[in-house]
Amino acid sequence: MAPVLLSLLLLLGPAVPKETQAGSYSLSFLYTGLSRPSEGFPSFQAIAYLNDQPFFHYNSESRKAKPLGPWSQVEGMEDWEKESELQKAREDIFMVTLNDxxxxxxxxxxxxxxxxxxxxxxxNNESSGAFWRYAYDSQDFIKFDKEIPAWVPLDPAALNTKQKWEAEEVYVQRAKAYLEEECPGMLRRYLPYSRTHLDRQDSPSVSVTSHVAPGQKTTLKCLAYDFYPRGIGLRWTRAGDTQETESGGDVLPSGNGTYQSWVVVGVPPQDQDPHSCHVQHSSLAQPLTVPWDARQEARAEGEVGTQAQ
Known part of the structure; x- marks a missing residue:
């Protein structure tokens, strides 16, 4: 099993000549196998990512590698028929491991x-890190340490897997070469087709909303959405002082290649000081400040009430 597994990984593509480029980029693959698949969840699926963006998908139902998002419009980046055959072989081996x-x-x-x-x-076009690990039922199972180099078992059953995957020393060396040479080579090969998308800067849209229940504190929510890349800083201030948030702070995919995040803070009824949401993102020349003023909101509510009488 191990010889075939490692040989297949080496088929992903040879290293290509280096070229000057700036920034940080990553290429990663996520495989998932299910012993009892259900409708909508195939027994095996693979997703490949450039940075945090999925660029192709394969599953045991279609048995075809299909480019995703903007990469579906790119010609010449990959031989998708060849990639499909590779993923089929990987699927078979992966499921054998699960059964073992x-x-x-x-x-x-x-x-x-x-x-x-x-x-x-x-x-900056130089290899800066690599990883290779597996999990069984959400628990660490085995990982590859390229510095030893060796497979490191993290579960009792992984001792058997280690023995199979290290049956011949050459396959350990090939795993090391894959992480240090083959994978970076593929990433360099993909980047000319992908930098425009990966290097883009989408500024966040920001909305501030409030909700108050009679006799209770006002809940303020600051939502930032449609931004890329992922990193963002959100905080509430009261009269210039940073406030401790009650919830939020996570950054989640929006489903369209961008991200969203929010922070929530509670304001007691007696607190009439102005509050502001501050947003920091790499796409912004300077931090964005969106104010909320309890007194202005109270006056607006009063005017609506007067008009209604």
Whole structure:
């Protein structure tokens, strides 16, 4: 099993000549196998990412590697028929590994998940990091340490996997070469087709809303959305002083290649000081400040009430 697995990874593409480029980029693959698939969840699927953007998908139902998003409009980036054949072979091997683990635990009836993730990073066109690890039922299973180099078992069943994957020393060296040479080579090959999309700067749109229940504090929410890249800073201030938020702070995908995030703060009824939401993002020349004033909102509510009488 191990020889085929590692040989397949080496088929992803040879390293290409280096070229000058700025910035940080990553290429990663996420595999998921299910012992009991259900409708809408195939037994195996693979997603490849450039930075945080999915650029192709494969699953056991279609058995075809399909480019995603803007990469579906790119010609010449990859031979998708060849990639489909590669993913089919990987699927077979991956599911054999899952069955081996279930055999070890003598649990063929339960529902189990096996996941693998591997990839590499470039910083200013130089290799700056790599990883290769697996998990079984959401628990660490085994990982590859390229400095030893060796597979490091993190689960009792992984001792058997380690023995299979290290049956011949050459396959350990190939795994190391994949992380240090082949994967960075692929990433360099993909970047000319991808930099425009990966390097873009989409400024956040920001909205500030409030909600108050009678006799209770006012809840203020600052929502930033449609921004890229992912990193963002959001905070509430009261009269210039940073406030401790009650919830929020996570950054989540919006589903269109951008992100969204929010922070929520509570304001007691007696607090009439102005509050502001401050937004920091790499697309902004300077931080953005969106104010909320309790007194202005109270006057506006009063005017509406007067008009209604």
């Amino acid at each position: 683990i279930m055999d070890f635990y003598k649990d063929k009836e339960g529902s189990h998940t096996f996941q693998g993730m591997f990839g590499c990073e470039l910083q």
